[in-house]
Amino acid sequence: MLIDRIWYTSRHPLSFLLRPLSWLFAALGTLRRALFRTGLKESVRLPVPVIVVGNITAGGTGKTPLTIYLAKNLQALGYHPGIISRGYGGKAKAPLCVSSETDPRLSGDEPILLARASKVPVYVFKDRAAAGLALLAAHPEVDVLLCDDGLQHYRLQRDLELCVVDGARGFGNGALIPAGPLREPVTRLGKLDAVIVNGAGLPVEHAHSFQMSLVPGDFYSLVGAAPTLWHGLRVAAVCGIGNPARFFNSLKALGIVFTEHAFPDHHLFSADDLPDADVIVVTEKDAVKLAALADVRIWVLPVSASLTPDLASWLSNKLALIAQPLASRVQKNT
Structure with a gap:
């Protein structure tokens, strides 16, 4: 930007x-x-x-x-x-x-x-x-x-x-x-x-x-889907936060290979904003606005402060x- x-x-x-x-x-x-x-x-x-x-x-x-x-x-x-x-x-x-x-x-x-x-x-x-x-x-x-x-x-x-x-x-x-x-x-x-x-x-x-x-927790599905392996799947990281690089770096540290999709802070997401991918990982902050989409592809990475x-x-x-x-x-x- x-x-x-x-x-x-x-x-x-x-x-x-x-x-x-x-x-x-x-x-x-x-x-x-x-x-x-x-x-x-x-x-x-x-x-x-x-x-x-x-x-x-x-x-x-x-x-x-x-x-x-x-x-x-x-x-x-x-x-x-x-x-x-x-x-x-x-x-x-x-x-x-x-x-x-x-x-x-x-x-x-x-x-x-x-x-x-x-x-x-x-x-x-x-x-x-x-x-x-x-x-x-x-x-x-x-x-x-x-x-x-x-x-x-x-x-x-x-x-x-x-x-x-x-x-x-x-x-x-x-x-x-x-x-x-x-x-x-x-x-x-x-x-x-x-x-x-x-x-x-x-x-x-x-x-x-x-x-x-910020300590990453366990990924969870936005719609409550059971955990699954992502090996061989196309993964996209989507976020609308003040510093997207922090989220992307956290995913890289976990060994995840993905494409980056950054939006402005506090962005109100629509279905058209979601990329063509098998798995979409988001922050908990963005999950708040994505909940209404009920997309089975969306997985959330929680973090906690230490x-x-x-x-x-x-x-x-x-x-x-x-x-x-x-x-x-x-x-x-x-």
């Missing part, structure tokens, strides 16, 4: 042509943060701790598997987490409770995967603070909220900020959108509570840094320090 060549090629000429727009993007971001900091734009404090899981680059870095990891491990530690998300690409007009049966056109694809894999309440809305309030009203047992991809959503106040960085692609050419992939300058990392590097290749200096790897050192235990210790009685939390009107 052209945008990847611009963002991840050193000194690409089109990147320099786009720098004035990057300066404008930076100025608008600075102004927006100042408006929230001074109270000219209202922010909302929710009555439970809020943990934001985000990134400072555009495109996929691994936020979704990390959020699932956190939800599962916080449950194991005795917490009752909930998840809120913007629901990118969804058309919800009000805070929406998401389940595995929700139409991805309403909620977006990632929230359905979050609800299916984490087994915790998931609500989406473009105003994440409103989504959080709706979730807490419906699930008063929830005592900590995970905000998926909300690092730049300053309307929602947060107690902890976690940033996921792509270990392979890093920060590209180091420029802000649209000249580069950065949503915020790299200096933003120093203000975060923790940095999680997904994959090897990028050293990040931070007081609290963690290494994440963290070193133990991020969940570190997070639990941080939560113990910041936890306050519900009555002492200040909630502003929305």
